[in-house]
Amino acid sequence: MVNPVLLIIIPLTGAFAIPLFGFISKYISKYISLISTLVMAVIVGSLIPKVINNPIIVMIGGFKPPFGINLVVSPLSLFFVGVISLLGFLVSIYAIKYIDDGDIDKYHLLFLLFITGATGVVLTGDIFNLFVFFEILCISSYALVAYNRDKDGVEAGIKYLIQGSVGSAFILIGIALLYGLCGSLNMADIASQIHSVNSPLLSLSLFLFLTGFGIEAAIFPLNGWLPDAHSSAPSTISAVLSGFAIEIGLYAVLRIVCTVFGATDILHFLAGLGIFTLLIGEISAFKQDDIKRLLAYSSIGQIGLILFAFSLGSPEGVAGGLFHILSHALSKGLLFLAAGYMIYKAGSREIGKMKGLGTRMPVTSFCFLIGVFSLVGLPPFIGFPGKFIIIKSALSTNQGYFFVLVGAALLGTVIEISYFFKLLQNIFSKTGEDKVDEAPLSALIPIIIMALIILAVGVYPEIVSRFLHLASANFMDRMGYINNILGAL
Amino acid sequence: MRKVISFILIVIIAVGAFSSLREIPFGATKSRVREYYLDNGIKQTGATNIVTSVVVNYRGFDTLGEVTVLFLASIGLSAVLYRKKEERRKKRRESSLILYTGCRFLFPLILLFGSYIFIHGHLTPGGGFQGGAIIASGFLLTMLGCWGWEGINRNRFKITESLSGLAFVVVGLLGLLYGGYFLFNYLPKGIPNQLFSAGIIPLVYIAIGFKVGSEIAGIINDMVRSG
């Protein structure tokens, strides 16, 4: 069996080795990031059968849990790492031709470290380790957003940095308070002691964690950085930022709230916040002229929906949320990647300038169409089972509060359909220019692969739904988590 | 107007925080892990400086992450400051003979002091990060005082960074091979309080010392040359 530590070490070693290879040739770094993400995906595939019964617990350094750091490989973590490595691999193929300005090997180095940070956040079982890997994720995204060095990128980068680092400071204060109250840094250890400590400092600490991780997760009042950052970054980076970075921030929030604190009474508040975020995102997207800003606001909306799904508090709801994370990663990634070359060929980011692209770039526009349909939730595509499970589990809780929220979610979907319809109308309008000027092959391959996966999982959702139900049952089982780790003593 | 609202907000947070901070008594700890580390630290790791054994051995994964963060900052910096053509800096006047000689005299002494701190990390207070910062301050002194000297080649910093980072990861992977756990302490622990003791800890700290020193010196070099 492959040791799961390699999931973190392989991209890290690739990143450390890139400057050495850079002395030979600048272009080797592209293949290093391709190979690293491919190897990660293969390892994830080989570990899936092993975690079905019990999560794998890896002790770093050989020291038992509260006294050493441990990694917890559960079905939920493997799901996230699978999404990360798949999306990372496809985006690296796209970046072979797309990134050709600036210092190329530094881009791939930053990208590999971004993947390392994201993997580390979902695999770890220790609060301070979570913070360190979360910082790796955030700092690499600050540098990647400003990678193009143009006016927009640097302004978006500094705004993101200032807000993100205030969030990190809050997380550190929360960790300090938790350590002062409970005396340990291991998530399972704190979870087992937390009910015996009652002090107002616990709620202060929970609030600080929510704010700190919530800035990265783009929950309502804390998402001012997102439209600028996701629209001014290079398109590959927008795809991964919307694809999994904000979802990982949301994972961190939920892990702290549900597993460490066990605070199920704030879930109603989180559900309301989620739907409010959804409405704000969709309404703001409606007025946009710039295609990447429109997609960025749509990401805010979808994160609100995922937060709502997770705060339903039932395994069915969590499974729906996970399904929606998969569908959002694939669809939004596809949309950003397709938009990358569409912007390049049209010369501008404005929707008005994109008339006629449907005939000039047929394959890209068709895949863009598939992406839009799947994001909105139409039947044969992957977005449909996700939204269906969420709405079904919300209705089955039989609480009027959730019925109202579901109504608001449906309203948000209607607004989403209307602005995407306007966008599609612009792209597919005929202007008489028939010259086909398609995107290069290295860009078409990942777009087509993503469209095929969207179609395949949409038609047969059973491929993933059994695994997702397993992952969600594992996530909701707090006492099982504690016993698994501390019982290994 | 913004000042007034911010001030009121800060006062509210202050009152709320101070009134609840009485809960944690200052000067008495409730930590379960503290006794374990203090009692078993020397036996399990061989280092007499318990903070070092916590940083490198018990929580070595955090240290790997931290080294990565600094590497990220250095790379992100040079990616954002990249310019297509190296523009010629304006020729500054050379520094005076006393300043130049003084800096050249102090520079190796500072490097020696920094190296002493990270080599003895497991015996005395200090360690890789502190020693690396001192080495970088030596480079800063030469950049500030010895104008007229072109400075160290940027490529040498890059090679040192990558090799030391790889050395840290390789030490951990060898632990995986020999002991079955990443970062397992597989070298002989020796007698406490001697220089050659504590297993992999001196190796890791030497790698970190070189890495941090060359990284921070590289960051300062980039910032000085860019503007």
Added chain:
Amino acid sequence: MEFIENYLYYIASFGLILIGLYIMLVKDNLIKIIIGLSIIDTGVNILIISMGYLKKGTAPIFSRESLLPSRMVDPVPQALVLTAIVIGVAILALALTLAIVLYRHYGTLNVRKIRDLKW
């Protein structure tokens, strides 16, 4: 004032954090905002360290064989602060670099004027 004497470290660290937060909210110059961020980081580090203090404790180093482990302070917060300081330095370096490049593009460091990305 026994309250102040006992809890001096907590008051000082929270004071620094709140001063830093006030600077970040109110000031207009980007460099001052970055300095405010650095002050917040310093305050947080002092808070973490003071969580591990033992009254009349000594450093956790066994330089002589005869030192008692029960009189030593907690080594874990010191390890946490090592990491936190380095992360703070990295963020500060990146922020200052972005300020350099921003100055090249806009010619000013006043955050009220750097608002090209509209709503």
